Every structure is written in structure tokens, then in C-alpha cells.
Amino acid sequence: ITKKVLMLPGDGIGPEVMRQVQRVMDWMAKKRDVNFETTEGLIGGASIDAHNNPLTDETLAKAMAADAVLLGAVGGPKWDDIPFDIKPERGLLKIRKEMGLFANLRPALVFDALVGASTLKEDIVKGLDIMILRELTGGIYFGQPRGIEERDGVRFGFNTLVYSEPEVERIARVAFDMAMKRNKRMCSVDKANVLESTVLWREVVERVAKDFPEVEVSHMYVDNAAMQLVRNPKQFDVMVTTNMFGDILSDCAAMLTGSLGMLPSASLGAADDTGARKALYEPVHGSAPDIAGQDIANPLATILSFAMMLRYSFDMGDDATMIETAVQNVLKGGLRTADIMQPGMAKVSTTVMGEALINE
Amino acid sequence: ITKKVLMLPGDGIGPEVMRQVQRVMDWMAKKRDVNFETTEGLIGGASIDAHNNPLTDETLAKAMAADAVLLGAVGGPKWDDIPFDIKPERGLLKIRKEMGLFANLRPALVFDALVGASTLKEDIVKGLDIMILRELTGGIYFGQPRGIEERDGVRFGFNTLVYSEPEVERIARVAFDMAMKRNKRMCSVDKANVLESTVLWREVVERVAKDFPEVEVSHMYVDNAAMQLVRNPKQFDVMVTTNMFGDILSDCAAMLTGSLGMLPSASLGAADDTGARKALYEPVHGSAPDIAGQDIANPLATILSFAMMLRYSFDMGDDATMIETAVQNVLKGGLRTADIMQPGMAKVSTTVMGEALINE
Ligand SMILES: CC(C)[C@H](C(=O)O)[C@@H](O)C(=O)O
Ligand SMILES: CC(C)[C@H](C(=O)O)[C@@H](O)C(=O)O
Numbered sequence: 082i083t084k085k086v087l088m089l090p091g092d093g094i095g096p097e098v099m100r101q102v103q104r105v106m107d108w109m110a111k112k113r114d115v116n117f118e119t120t121e122g123l124i125g126g127a128s129i130d131a132h133n134n135p136l137t138d139e140t141l142a143k144a145m146a147a148d149a150v151l152l153g154a155v156g157g158p159k160w161d162d163i164p165f166d167i168k169p170e171r172g173l174l175k176i177r178k179e180m181g182l183f184a185n186l187r188p189a190l191v192f193d194a195l196v197g198a199s200t201l202k203e204d205i206v207k208g209l210d211i212m213i214l215r216e217l218t219g220g221i222y223f224g225q226p227r228g229i230e231e232r233d234g235v236r237f238g239f240n241t242l243v244y245s246e247p248e249v250e251r252i253a254r255v256a257f258d259m260a261m262k263r264n265k266r267m268c269s270v271d272k273a274n275v276l277e278s279t280v281l282w283r284e285v286v287e288r289v290a291k292d293f294p295e296v297e298v299s300h301m302y303v304d305n306a307a308m309q310l311v312r313n314p315k316q317f318d319v320m321v322t323t324n325m326f327g328d329i330l331s332d333c334a335a336m337l338t339g340s341l342g343m344l345p346s347a348s349l350g351a352a353d354d355t356g357a358r359k360a361l362y363e364p365v366h367g368s369a370p371d372i373a374g375q376d377i378a379n380p381l382a383t384i385l386s387f388a389m390m391l392r393y394s395f396d397m398g399d400d401a402t403m404i405e406t407a408v409q410n411v412l413k414g415g416l417r418t419a420d421i422m423q424p425g426m427a428k429v430s431t432t433v434m435g436e437a438l439i440n441e
Numbered sequence: 442i443t444k445k446v447l448m449l450p451g452d453g454i455g456p457e458v459m460r461q462v463q464r465v466m467d468w469m470a471k472k473r474d475v476n477f478e479t480t481e482g483l484i485g486g487a488s489i490d491a492h493n494n495p496l497t498d499e500t501l502a503k504a505m506a507a508d509a510v511l512l513g514a515v516g517g518p519k520w521d522d523i524p525f526d527i528k529p530e531r532g533l534l535k536i537r538k539e540m541g542l543f544a545n546l547r548p549a550l551v552f553d554a555l556v557g558a559s560t561l562k563e564d565i566v567k568g569l570d571i572m573i574l575r576e577l578t579g580g581i582y583f584g585q586p587r588g589i590e591e592r593d594g595v596r597f598g599f600n601t602l603v604y605s606e607p608e609v610e611r612i613a614r615v616a617f618d619m620a621m622k623r624n625k626r627m628c629s630v631d632k633a634n635v636l637e638s639t640v641l642w643r644e645v646v647e648r649v650a651k652d653f654p655e656v657e658v659s660h661m662y663v664d665n666a667a668m669q670l671v672r673n674p675k676q677f678d679v680m681v682t683t684n685m686f687g688d689i690l691s692d693c694a695a696m697l698t699g700s701l702g703m704l705p706s707a708s709l710g711a712a713d714d715t716g717a718r719k720a721l722y723e724p725v726h727g728s729a730p731d732i733a734g735q736d737i738a739n740p741l742a743t744i745l746s747f748a749m750m751l752r753y754s755f756d757m758g759d760d761a762t763m764i765e766t767a768v769q770n771v772l773k774g775g776l777r778t779a780d781i782m783q784p785g786m787a788k789v790s791t792t793v794m795g796e797a798l799i800n801e
Contacts, residue, residue, distance in 0.1 A: 238603070
């Protein structure tokens with residue numbers, strides 16, 4: 082079988098971490114009954130530099146044609162002073178929206194070997210394994226009207242938080258499906274005591290819950306969820322929430338693990354008649370322009386994003402697990418990139434880490 | 442001098458922790474040149490039970506007439522199934538809005554004696570002292586239009602995030618003033634890469650910053666701020682942010698300390714011609730209905746809220762410091778209510794803790 086993968090290295094450390102994924106793909110093409118046909122595209126700052134546009138129609142067309150997209154990272158101080166409309170981030174938001182990637186999967190996982198990297202006490206985070214489902218194409222990120230306007234001589238800035246029932250329903254279904262495959266606990270996070278939009282959210286989640294009687298459902302206000310993540314994160318299994326709350330909580334949860342350089346993510350669209358879905362995979366970390374080009378970035382989050390691609394886009398769960406196990410083993414073996422370096426371990430480059438993984 | 446204080450015990454543990462503040466007030470009336478003329482009012486669930494309304498005009502009038510308001514806590518499962526419009530929370534939101542309490546001061550402080558209570562490692566949180574300024578009467582909490590509507594057979598829930606320049610300016614000024622009295626560092630938190638409302642926010646903060654050249658200003662996206670609070674909270678001195686982001690981040694920061702039962706808050710209005718401002722003080726913790734009436738709740742957050750009242754409403758900073766020192770000493774002496782109990786310490790009741798404080 083041949084799988085068409087669009088590679089979008091993006092900015093900063095994006096290209097160098099992507100190169101390690103390419104090596105894993107090459108290895109798999111040799112060892113497995115699969116072939117990856119990769120094309121490359123520009124996004125973010127790299128695309129602004131070339132086309133004055135963070136996401137061209139050309140890249141978008143390639144993304145729509147691919148079986149899956151792998152993204153490195155976008156943005157950097159170089160493009161800080163660019164107008165709001167064509168900032169690197171616009172490219173990311175546009176590709177999500179155009180591809181209909183409404184379900185953002187953000188695992189927060191503590192690797193046993195790295196438990197010491199967390200700022201939290203070991204007993205609080207050891208074994209942590211949360212899956213946050215963030216709605217990604219709706220809510221206040223995309224709601225209309227929006228803008229900055231002057232009324233009676235006073236300037237106002239405004240945005241609209243809006244969710245329709247079908248929008249909530251489809252992300253809730255993904256979350257419940259996920260809970261069924263995990264520990265059957267699902268916590269929906271909202272602010273239903275203040276925001277009507279999330280009153281609707283809660284109502285829909287409760288309705289969908291009826292189709293998943295085995296899943297234990299709870300609802301939590303977002304302020305409390307932020308507290309509970311810090312107090313006792315292991316109480317959570319699957320969490321589902323809005324675009325904005327998900328942005329905040331998933332980053333908070335990611336930082337609980339202490340090893341941002343290890344965390345992958347997936348953004349999925351709806352399944353079509355054949356069961357295929359549009360999908361984009363990317364590491365949680367940013368473009369880290371300060372260390373770009375030095376061959377010291379951690380490629381594991383991007384490699385684990387590729388593992389998610391195998392699992393969610395190509396139905397190759399066993400190979401995904403193989404990669405995840407290889408990552409665990411490489412860590413157990415004592416190799417560390419600079420970001421996760423610990424006393425007594427061996428500090429290695431991006432390339433050596435990629436190499437070690439393939440040997441595993 | 443006589444100070445008129447409205448006491449709003451509210452629900453759950455509210456009444457019992459308020460009783461300990463009353464004792465501190467009585468003590469001060471004897472020892473200091475100040476007299477507290479207290480009246481009581483109903484708010485939240487207690488008011489719903491009596492008047493089917495979480496905040497009556499009568500309570501509101503009392504609040505407007507008082508020099509300061511002290512609130513216990515509102516809400517509880519008893520009022521969970523009440524319609525959105527008359528839930529206990531509505532009372533709280535209405536009193537904030539009607540009194541014009543736009544500046545919410547939320548200190549996150551780690552007491553040396555309680556550093557072990559945090560889920561974070563000691564070196565990360567020891568000595569932590571952040572002041573979060575949350576805008577409290579604007580943003581998505583109050584923006585219009587809002588509601589749930591059906592359009593073409595599909596139901597939508599919507600809210601509006603809106604800030605005007607003057608609204609941002611006045612909270613920014615409070616934050617800069619605060620920074621000047623502290624360590625002269627101010628971090629404004631927004632999502633200016635996505636939300637136009639916070640593009641305006643950032644612009645206004647930058648403009649106000651020009652009037653405070655001594656303050657070192659930074660801007661951070663809210664997702665990053667959530668991460669940084671977990672990664673290295675001591676990098677922050679004063680933070681200022683919107684109503685919704687402040688709700689989430691201040692609770693996250695509160696939980697970093699590990700001792701929610703210790704944290705006070707103040708909500709202030711604009712100064713009038715005489716320099717006086719409307720103000721409401723309340724502990725950060727909730728009404729804790731599960732332990733209400735058992736005389737085991739921690740009264741210190743409410744007592745520290747009263748200390749904030751002395752400092753911000755009555756210009757009695759020395760007395761505020763005295764109470765704060767007394768709290769430190771009582772903790773050093775080994776007394777603990779159940780919520781902050783540690784091995785080797787003496788577990789005491791609400792009343793005994795109040796007593797010990799007065800003896801100090
Ligand atoms: C870069 C930014 C627009 C983006 C977001 O807010 O969604 C990022 O923070 C993320 O979480 O992927
Ligand atoms: C009870 C609720 C309406 C309130 C808020 O969201 O402001 C509370 O969480 C708070 O922070 O005081």
C-alpha cells in the first residue's frame with residue numbers, strides 16, 4: 082500500500098525534527114508492507130517569506146489531496162510585526178478550518194523515565210495518562226462578528242463564542258468513542274454557570290452520553306478543571322472541551338508532564354463514506370527559533386505524532402505501538418536530548434536520537 | 442472612626458468563617474481607634490431560599506451604602522437545578538456589576554509553613570508571591586448579545602467577548618500601580634494572535650505602560666501563561682488579564698500554593714472624588730457544603746480577606762500587616778485546620794483557629 086503524506090516542516094526546528102521522521106518512514110518502507118509517498122509544502126513563516134501568505138492555495142490543495150499531513154511547527158519572532166491577517170498562526174488556523182479538523186487529540190503522558198522532569202511531585206504525576214479532546218474549528222476562534230470598531234468615539238474589540246448543536250455533538254462523539262477505548266471516564270469542561278454557549282454544550286454532551294451508558298460522565302467548570310489538573314491530574318481519563326478552553330487546559334496538562342518535547346497531537350476531520358478522515362499531526366512544542374538549526378532539538382514529539390498518524394489515519398495501531406515502545410526504550414537506555422537532559426544520562430543530538438530510535 | 446461593613450455570609454461554610462472575622466473585628470474595636478458598624482445581608486442560595494432571588498434590591502442597597510462588603514461564599518448542590526437566571530452565581534455576578542467592581546485582586550502566596558502542601562516541588566513554589574489582576578465586570582461574562590437560539594432548525598449557543606479601550610485602561614492602571622508597589626514587573630496575558638478583542642487589550646496595555654516607565658512589561662499568550670505558571674511560577678510578579686482568562690489562571694495559580702483555604706481576594710471599583718472606592722472582599726475557596734456546620738473549615742482566607750479590606754478600603758495597612766503576621770505565627774506555632782493538616786501538627790477547629798489568631 083502507498084500512503085500519501087504531506088510534510089509541512091514550517092519554521093524554526095520544524096525542518097530538522099521532520100527529517101528524523103522521514104528516516105523512520107524510510108525504515109518502515111523497507112521493513113513493512115507500506116510505502117510513504119511524501120510531498121513537501123510551505124506553511125507559516127516559511128510561506129510568508131516565499132509568498133507573503135502563511136498558507137497558499139497550493140499548499141492547501143496538497144493537504145486536501147494527501148492521506149495525512151505532518152506538520153513541524155510555525156512562527157517565530159521574525160514574523161512578530163506582521164499584520165494580524167497574515168501572521169504565521171493564520172496559516173495554521175486556516176488549514177484546520179479548511180480541512181475541517183474539528184477534533185484535536187492532545188495526550189498528556191508522563192514517561193516513566195522522565196517523571197523527574199515534572200515540576201510536580203513524583204506521586205502526583207507518575208503514570209499520568211490523560212487524553213484531552215479540544216474542539217478545533219469552532220468557538221471563539223472562528224465566531225463572527227469579530228474585529229475592532231469605533232462607536233461614539235470609543236474603540237471596542239470584540240469576538241463571538243458560538244457553538245451549534247451539531248458541532249458539539251460531533252466532538253462529544255469522538256470523546257466518548259475515545260473513552261470507550263480507554264478507561265471509560267469522560268469529563269466535559271465548560272463554564273455553564275456563566276456562558277450560555279456552554280449551557281448548550283453541556284446539554285448536548287449529556288444527550289450524547291445516553292448513547293454511551295458504559296462511560297462515566299462528569300462535568301466540570303473550566304476554573305475548577307485548571308485547579309484539578311494541578312491538584313490531582315490522575316483523576317482524569319478523557320477530557321473534552323471548547324477550542325479556547327482546550328487551548329489553555331491542554332497546554333497546562335502538557336506542562337504537568339515536564340517534557341513538552343515529548344508530546345504529539347492529532348487533528349482529525351469527520352469520516353467520509355469510506356471511513357477515511359482528513360488529518361494533521363504535529364508536535365505540541367513550538368518552533369523554538371532560539372535553538373533552530375543546531376541539531377539539538379528533540380525529535381521524539383514529531384516521531385510520536387507520526388505514530389499517531391499510523392494509528393488514526395492508517396489503521397496501523399501495532400506499528401504505532403512499536404514506535405511508542407521504541408521511544409520508551411531509547412529513554413530507558415539513557416539517551417536524552419538537551420530539553421529532557423538529566424544528571425547521569427547521555428546528551429545526544431537530534432540526529433543521534435533519530436538514529437537510536439531506528440536501531441531500536 | 443466608624444467603618445460601615447456589610448457582612449454577607451452566604452452559603453455552606455460562609456457563616457461560620459464569617460463569625461471568626463467578627464471576633465477579629467470586635468478585638469480591633471477594643472484595641473484600635475476604629476469601630477466597625479456591621480450589618481448583615483443575604484446573598485446566593487440563602488437569598489434564593491428566602492426571596493427566590495440570589496441578590497435582592499435590599500441587599501444591593503446595603504452594599505452600595507457600606508464602606509466595604511465582606512462575603513463568605515455562595516452556592517451548593519442544593520441550588521444546582523435552579524434555572525440559569527436565578528442561580529446563586531447570578532447574585533455574585535450582579536453585585537460585582539452593580540457595584541462596578543472591575544478590579545479583582547487575586548494574590549497567590551505560598552506560606553513558608555505550608556510549602557509542603559503544594560503538589561509542586563518545594564523549590565518551584567517556595568516563596569511564591571504573585572498578584573493576579575482580573576478584569577471583573579466586562580469581557581465575555583457580560584457581553585451582549587448572548588443566549589441560545591434556533592436558526593433554520595439548528596440550535597446555537599453564543600456569547601460575546603467585548604472590551605472597550607477605557608475598560609482595559611482602568612484595569613491596566615490598577616495593575617501598573619500594583620506593580621510599582623511590588624517588584625515592578627507586570628505581565629499582561631491575552632490571546633492577541635487569535636482574538637481581536639485582545640489585540641485591542643494589548644495595544645491599550647502598551648499605551649498605559651508609557652506612563653510607568655519603571656515597570657518592566659511583558660505580554661504572554663494565555664496558553665503559554667498556563668504553562669509558565671506550572672513550569673516556573675516565580676517568574677511572575679503582577680499579572681493582568683481578562684475576566685475569563687483571569688478566572689482560569691487565578692484558580693490555577695491558587696492551586697499551585699496547595700492551600701486554597703488560605704487565599705483571600707479583593708474586588709475594587711473606581712475611586713470617587715473623595716478617593717473612596719466600592720469594594721468587596723471574599724475568600725477564594727467555595728462554600729464547601731460537605732463540611733458546612735461542622736466547625737472544621739479554615740477561617741484564615743476570610744480573615745486575610747478582612748486584612749485586605751483594612752489595607753485597600755480603610756488605609757490601615759499596618760493593621761493588615763499585623764493580621765498577616767499573626768496568621769504566619771499561628772501556622773508556625775503548628776496549628777492547622779483539617780484542610781491544611783500535616784503530620785506532627787495540631788489539628789484544630791474553626792473556632793480554635795479564630796481564637797488562636799486573636800491571641801496572637
Ligand atoms: C498558534 C495558535 C494559533 C495555536 C492555537 O491557539 O490554537 C496554538 O496555541 C495551538 O494550540 O496549536
Ligand atoms: C461562581 C462564578 C460565577 C465565579 C466566576 O466565574 O467569576 C467564580 O468562579 C469566581 O471566580 O469568583
